[in-house]
Amino acid sequence: MPELDGQSLASTLEPILHHACRGHLGPVSWFKADWQHGGAGTGYATWRLKTSTGKTREIPCVVKMPIGYTEYFWTKRLGLIRPDEWDSPDSMSLPTPRVLAAGFELGGYDLAWIVMERFSNPPIxxxxxxxxxxxxxxxxxxxxxxxxxxxxxxxxxxxxxxxxxxxxxxxxxxxxxxxxxxxxxxxxxxxxxxxxxxxxxxxxxxxxxxxxxxxxxxxxxxxxxxxxxxxxxxxxxxxxxxxxxxxxxxxxxxxxxxxxxxxxxxxxxxxxxxxxxxxxxxxxxxxxxxxxxxxxxxxxxxxxxxxxxxxxxxxxxxxxxxxxxxxxxxxxxxx
The missing domain is CATH 3.90.1200 (Aminoglycoside 3'-phosphotransferase; Chain: A, domain 2)
Structure with a gap:
């Protein structure tokens, strides 16, 4: 794997990430916030979501990679839902972020990544x-x-x-x-x-x-x-x-x-x-x-x-x- 920090690595692998997301993921704006202590690259993007009516709409999302096993496992297991369930009452009541896509390999590297909902409201x-x-x-x-x-x-x-x-x-x-x-x-x-x-x-x-x-x-x-x-x-x-x-x-x-x-x-x-x-x-x-x-x-x-x-x-x-x-x-x- 290239010797890059999380943000640089994420930017380098972004084209492969888009391919893995099968055209649903829009352009990613990568950033590193002052409060962020981990090594993951984090970015804002949009996701083209097919609704239960068959129509497509864009929703804001967050991309994180690479992330550790614990964060990957629990975020995916607790939050992964089908696209047609995105707005369902059960999905809207999940105690962790809703997940749009995730994987533990990218471009031949053992590298966990995740795409999940973005919150527009400030923290509690x-x-x-x-x-x-x-x-x-x-x-x-x-x-x-x-x-x-x-x-x-x-x-x-x-x-x-x-x-x-x-x-x-x-x-x-x-x-x-x-x-x-x-x-x-x-x-x-x-x-x-x-x-x-x-x-x-x-x-x-x-x-x-x-x-x-x-x-x-x-x-x-x-x-x-x-x-x-x-x-x-x-x-x-x-x-x-x-x-x-x-x-x-x-x-x-x-x-x-x-x-x-x-x-x-x-x-x-x-x-x-x-x-x-x-x-x-x-x-x-x-x-x-x-x-x-x-x-x-x-x-x-x-x-x-x-x-x-x-x-x-x-x-x-x-x-x-x-x-x-x-x-x-x-x-x-x-x-």
Whole structure:
């Protein structure tokens, strides 16, 4: 394969991509957004879609290539539909993007690519309402339900656990070597956590691995579909499926909760774990009290590891919230 970055490679292989799409794909405008961290080339285009009436119309779409196996598998499996189903109620209610075409080979290269719907609405994060965040958690529950029907849970595919001992030791070092607020309190609480760390990690390792978790759930990864009625909201959809892996369902809620530590007002009164609990139960998915009780274990581990990431997560507001969380929760386990 040529030694090119994702965008250059995508541009080079575009003629082959058009051939693979059998004339349905229009010209592609490739770009790399500021928020994009992966190596995929991404472009906007249009797709000539044959409707159920036999007519052809152009719809906006997004092209991504190359993409990794996880993103390819889940985006295609959860979103691929027949052209005549494009506007059906079931398709419009899918929890992930509708897919127009996809493949794992292009021009003789093992290279996964995908063409999927383009969202004209901004991310849920821009709405800044409790109803928008609630809709995101409804979709998260729908995603959990859809994923488990596509593939049985494979616990051995769970992400490797962080080295919590190393992270906390690195955090103590960072606290000592950097002028952060409440450094002495931080060091004391990290030392306490180290004394009980084996028990904490053992409790967390025993959590049930019962869900395909999104692992990157936040309001910027949730979009709404455009619908004809301007007085109604389109269905919420989760994007960026590259990190899906087995886990405990509470992990998706706790990941988002941590992102807003110190800025809980931006959650508009929504409690991530409580809301995901409610939305899962509403569609018949389990949300057991034993699993919910494990949330504080994960919160302690996340809070205690916060100083290890001073370079990327050194915001004083966030660090203060992490320390407060640690001080509040650790004594409940060990006094």
């Amino acid at each position: 994060a821009m709405e800044r309402t409790d109803s928008a965040l609630w809709a995101m958690f409804e979709t998260a529950a729908e995603f959990h339900a859809a994923a488990i029907l596509e593939r049985a849970i494979e616990p051995e595919r769970s992400p490797r656990a962080p080295n919590w001992a190393r992270l906390i030791e690195d955090g103590r070092e960072a606290v000592c070597n950097n002028a952060i607020p409440d450094a002495q309190q931080w060091d004391e609480w990290l030392a306490k956590t180290q004394r009980y760390l084996d028990d904490l990690t053992a409790m967390w390792q025993r959590r049930p691995i019962d869900t395909w978790c999104h692992h990157d759930l936040h309001p910027h990864n949730a979009m709404r579909r455009q619908i004809d009625d301007p007085n109604l909201h389109g269905h919420c959809t989760l994007i960026d499926l590259a990190l899906i892996a087995p886990g405990c369902w509470i992990e998706d809620a706790l990941y988002m909760e941590r992102l807003f530590w110190g800025r809980e007002d931006q959650l508009c009164g929504i409690d991530p774990l409580g809301t995901l609990t409610s939305t899962r139960r509403a569609i018949g998915l389990p949300a057991n009290d034993d699993e919910i009780a494990l949330a504080d274990v994960r919160r302690v581990l996340m809070a205690a590891s916060a100083p290890a990431f001073l370079r990327t997560e050194g915001d004083p507001v966030y660090l203060k919230a992490a320390r407060t969380t640690l001080e509040r929760l650790l004594p409940a386990f060990f006094g």
